């Protein structure tokens with residue numbers, strides 16, 4: 001596996017952006033947010049967004065347009081509530097109006113066909129009419145077990161006009177919940193930590209992703225990035 005030299009050193013963010021986050025959550029979310037921003041893509045689809053910790057940093061700290069998707073309605077509501085609290089504070093501090101750059105959909109990611117148009121219209125808001133294709137980064141932080149594979153299947157199967165899912169970043173978690181490996185490089189039953197990370201990378205390549213890279217995030221979590 002990778003050693004700590006791959007750790008992403010990141011500058012601190014305003015404390016309002018990490019409101020309510022445990023030190024451990026902050027330790028993975030902040031470098032993941034920097035990594036997402038480093039793609040230089042303004043639109044982000046955050047799958048399995050949970051309480052929106054990552055989304056609020058991307059929207060309020062990096063000024064990106066973020067669409068959160070999670071099947072847990074309460075977590076989606078919590079994302080929007082905290083986002084609006086942060087925005088109110090920013091209005092007081094900087095006199096800037098709310099940016100309205102966070103959108104949230106309560107849906108299972110498997111219902112991709114139902115929410116991808118909603119996400120696209122959100123990303124398209126306030127863009128120039130002539131701008132034909134929107135570049136979108138698809139991210140997922142601490143995706144449990146097989147969810148990473150499901151996300152790869154959805155992204156690689158998406159050929160929607162008007163958007164280009166050009167960048168991909170995930171950090172897997174709960175590896176004990178991975179039932180089987182998927183790439184041709186391994187037998188399905190060869191599940192162990194090292195193989196899972198290699199298998200995800202192989203699977204991405206098989207699904208047409210390029211520039212696949214595994215890196216160390218923090219406190220035992222790894223990220224895998226790729227482009228399309």
Ligand SMILES: C[S@@+](CC[C@H](N)C(=O)[O-])C[C@H]1O[C@@H](n2cnc3c(N)ncnc32)[C@H](O)[C@@H]1O
Nearest residue numbers: 048049050051053070071072107108109141142
């Ligand atoms: C470990 S949490 C990570 C949340 C968030 N990414 C973070 O880092 O704070 C995994 C999230 O994925 C969501 N989730 C799990 N399966 C899902 C599915 N099939 N569709 C949408 N969301 C799902 C859960 O509700 C949960 O919020």
